[in-house]
Each structure stands twice: as structure tokens, then as C-alpha cells.
Amino acid sequence: MVKIEWLTHPSLEDAVALGRQMHAESRFSALPFDGERLRTSLAGAIDDDRGVYFTVLARSSGGAVAGGLFGTVERPYFTSGVLAHDYAFYVKPDFRGSSAALKLLTAFRRWAQKRGASELHVYQTVAVERERFDRMMRRAGFEYAGGNYIYPLTG
Secondary structure, three states: OEEEEEOOHHHHHHHHHHHHHHHHHOHHHHOOOOHHHHHHHHHHHHHOOOOOEEEEEEEEOOOOEEEEEEEEEEOOOOOOOEEEEEEEEEEOHHHOOOOHHHHHHHHHHHHHHHOOEEEEEOOOOOOOOHHHHHHHHHHOOOOOOOOOOOOOOOO
């Protein structure tokens, strides 16, 4: 059984370890991982009193971190409407196919709806199991709305 919990200062190291694993598996692994920067960003989101950051972990019944989702709600530059989007959404390989991903997405959707968001955007920028991710997102009711394109600026 997987449970969703809010990220707290005592669980920051679990989130940083999860971020390190996500980074290592992703297309971003060629860039240096900065755990302190991630820790500072997440701590700022925890401490922010505006209620615009969604920072949660998914844990197994045994206490192991299964995954996490870090997102926000905001008013984009072109509208006064509110949109929600993720900064990072990751489930560890051992928990893929479990309820972790859907529970994270459901919690994010409910949280965003309570904040007046009209859409929930989840991006696939890490290039981890793209086809499997696409199938899961479509089964979860998400619509495909475009792609991510990268142009390397350094060798």
C-alpha cells in the first residue's frame, strides 16, 4: 500500500535522495546534480505560506520512498486564470506499476482544483520510459498536448 504525505523539513533528505535518483536516470544526468540547491528550493516551498506549492512524497507501507511530485499553481503571463504544473514527478523503478504514480497525480489534481486551477499540466522532460509514461497518463485521463524539444548549446 502506498500513502501520500506532505514533504516536511524532517523528510527533506528523502526528497533530495529521490531527486538524486531521478537525476541519475534522466537525460539531465550529464549535468551536475546539486543537492543543496534542491534542498533549498524544496525548503522554500515548504516554508512558503501562499499555498502555491505542492510538495509530496509517496511512501510504501514499510516507509520506503516510492516517488514524489513537486508542483505549483500560477497565473501565466497571458491570463488571469490559474494553471497547475509540475516541476518534478518521479516514481522509483521498483514502484512503477504500483499505485504510487496514480496516487501522486490524484493528490495533485485535487490540490490544484481546490486552488482554482482550470488545467493540470504534467511534463515529460526527463526522457525516462517515455512510451510507458504516455500510456499511463492517457489511462489517467490526460490528453497529449505537444512535445518537448531540446537543442544542445554545448558539445
